Amino acid sequence: MFTLGLDIGSTTSKSVILEDGKKIVAKALRVGGLGTAGPEEVIAEIMKVSGLNESDISCSVVTGYGRNKYEGCDLEVSELTCHALGSQIIFPEVRTVIDIGGQDAKVICLNDSGRMTNFVMNDKCAAGTGRFLDVMANILRADISELEVLASKADSPATISSTCTVFAESEVISQLANGESRENVIAGICNSVASRVSSLARRAGVKEKVCMSGGVAKNGAVRDAMSKALEVQIEYDSLAQYFGAIGAAVYAFRSNKK
Structure with missing residues (x-):
């Protein structure tokens, strides 16, 4: 069939x-x-x-x-x-699914039978979504597929403190104008996405195994930052x-x- x-x-x-x-x-x-x-x-x-x-x-x-x-x-x-x-x-043994798409981020909790027991969604703000990364990549004149490689070259990731995409855009421009390297800014952006989504995950309740789905899952810098923020291993597959x-x-x- x-x-x-x-x-x-x-x-x-x-x-x-x-x-x-x-x-x-x-x-x-x-x-x-x-x-x-x-x-x-x-x-x-x-x-x-x-x-x-x-x-x-x-x-x-x-x-x-x-x-x-x-x-x-x-x-x-x-x-x-x-x-x-x-x-x-x-x-098959996944118990927490972190899905970061273009317009929203979702954390889905599953029981041992694979049934959904809880979820938390961010669909009111672009921060912590693929759209946020797209906007930032455009500012930095980088292809979205380059972010992971560029972030890996950072020696001191910048701190992106703004919780709004518009304000974060201004913050990134200011940091670049003040001489911060593009690599450090990109690493900071990836950390920022992970920080926002990991807070959703903690609200939902994280239980291992944890995996990521959606297009942003392809970004290893975000996955690594998420893993550190949640102190769990993040499972990833190329089919995410x-x-x-x-x-x-x-x-x-x-x-x-x-």
């Missing part, structure tokens, strides 16, 4: 096809989320990559920031549920950005079996 999961984020659309709810048959990602052609493009791509037809898909589920605006799937499901399910496919889509495909499989 083939099932499809579609995760429409604020900046990217991700899709995964699973066979029998476990085996990843194909995955695809397109830049462009809610309000763009990204969702349609990623579906077209994954069908091409998998060699399947839409008639081969037994059930499809859409999740994510833009799920309410998409009508091309059979079901829509909360991203909290999907990130919890997706993380368990990769890390697809956890929501994987979970959606798992949900589709279980729903279709019922």
